[in-house]
Amino acid sequence: MQIIHTAAELRAQLKSQASIGFVPTMGNLHAGHMHLVEIAKQQAQCVVVSIFVNPLQFGANEDLAGYPRTLDADCEKLKAAGAHIVFAPSVAEMYPDFDGHNLNQSMSITPPPIAHELCGASRHGHFGGVATVVMKLFSLIFFNGASRQVAVFGKKDFQQLFIIKELVKQFNLPVEIIAGETMREPSGLAMSSRNGYLTPEQRATAAQLQQGLQKIVSAIQQGNKRYSDLEQQLTQELNGKGWAVDYISTRSAVSLAPVTANDTHLVVLAAAKLGNTRLIDNIDFFAPGS
């Protein structure tokens, strides 16, 4: 496995690859990421994993400085998992006009309107930052017309996955996006790099979010269409248990728009804070249309 830090070296290594599977990450890897690597291995001969904590997708009051950076341990895991290339660029490599303080990225991707809802309603600029860095990464990786070019994203970040699919569609990018299922702790808690912020007590209760979403799914599958009542009930329940719910929302899993009578593939998404840790989760499922 090669560990590469520059765009020039990455391009040189990928020039003659016949098929490329790419897994973009911000590091601090867990079993959820390894599942995405497994999918990439099934799809392509050369598996590239990027590790880059992207400043452009963090808001001023978010955890950019404290975000766990564990490159050596990550590389060990990736080597054992059979990845071929780790791309771990510096901020200056990804943002050529970075002056040590400001990224000076004056051109960026404008994400679709859905980027301002759900997580985007409180994380202003987040999805624009994600889309911009993913566009940069794709342009560094998918340039040689390899016969198969795929990128694997986890379903835990369901809204991100949706926006990346739109990016690929709207910019005619030569890459197929594949979704990996959310990996969970035995308790049901979705695996996330941010779970490391939780205290042991918080970790013991963090699966309440997933359990609550599961209750909504069951109610809807039994014919309850009062989505907003179900969402409010769960919000109250979780807030009463010490959470600070940001949103719980049932949407079309296909468009992320509010559910209409014809929708059968739905997703219930949530974001909530436990102490200072913001967790997200979702379940996509099928329900009878009307």
Ligand code: PAF
């Ligand atoms: O999901 C993530 O880890 C990040 O948002 C991504 C896709 C690597 C972009 O920085």
